[in-house]
Amino acid sequence: MVGLRERKKQRTRRALIEGALRLFDEKGFEETTLAEIAAEADVSTRTFFSYFASKEDVVFYDVDERMELVLSLLAGKEPGMSPGDLLLKIIDTSLEQLASQEVLTFENTELRVRLILTEPTLQARALQRLFDSQLRLAHGLHEAYAGRLTLTDSAAAVGALVGAVKLAVMAGIEHEHSLDELWNTARRAAQVALSGLRSLG
Structure with missing residues (x-):
């Protein structure tokens, strides 16, 4: 409590x-x-x-918390879970965590995206945070499947997945009207990306 x-x-x-x-x-x-x-x-x-x-940190207020969640999911993967299924679980759990945040509304999400796309200071911070988080996730995936996935495989998978989800959300935010619709867009993008990653086993 x-x-x-x-x-x-x-x-x-x-x-x-x-x-x-x-x-x-x-x-x-x-x-x-x-x-x-x-x-x-x-x-x-x-x-x-x-x-x-x-001020920049306020815009990215939940990034570190979400990264810690992702790394904990990687470290605690279930035996026998494929890389694709683990990555989809990470997306689902991340979206559930976002949905549980009282501060997050569709309007605030739309505003954050607009700010990041239009403010040079935030663009630079977002790019730096994106590269850092993807690199940490790639290393975490590689370690979770040591001897099975190369670092190149892990980096390519993470880049494809994160890129698909982020771009779909940015493109869809102009047309969606609720967080549920936005989360469905994110999950659909993840599924599309992962369908091409099944070769990882």
Whole structure:
């Protein structure tokens, strides 16, 4: 059971994220100050830095948590599970985790994608985080199937899967109208990509 102190921290973090995204939408990313984000959440700027190191970190608030989940799934794979089935499980579990986040709405997801596509600072951060996470996932998949998958196989599989899912979500977000539709798009893209990866066994 989550204690009172932890619940308060979660509420503050959520208020900072929601407040920041709202301000980014209304004023623009570059024009929004840290002080304004803190004020929106009714906390001090010093408190903001207890949760995030920068405005950019607010946009990517869940990336590290999702990466840890992925690595734990790789480390705890079930005996006999194929690489393709494990990768699909990772996608499904990641989507379930996203769906459980109270702060995540379709509007916030749409805004995040728009910000990342249009703000040069966020584009650079997103590209760096994407390469880093894919490389970590490739190494994790390679280790999970040591002696069965080469690092090249693992990297190619991860690149194909992540690329398919991310591009499908970015392309579909203009046409979908709910998170459920968006998650279905992501899962369909994963299935399409994985159908070509069955040669991995």
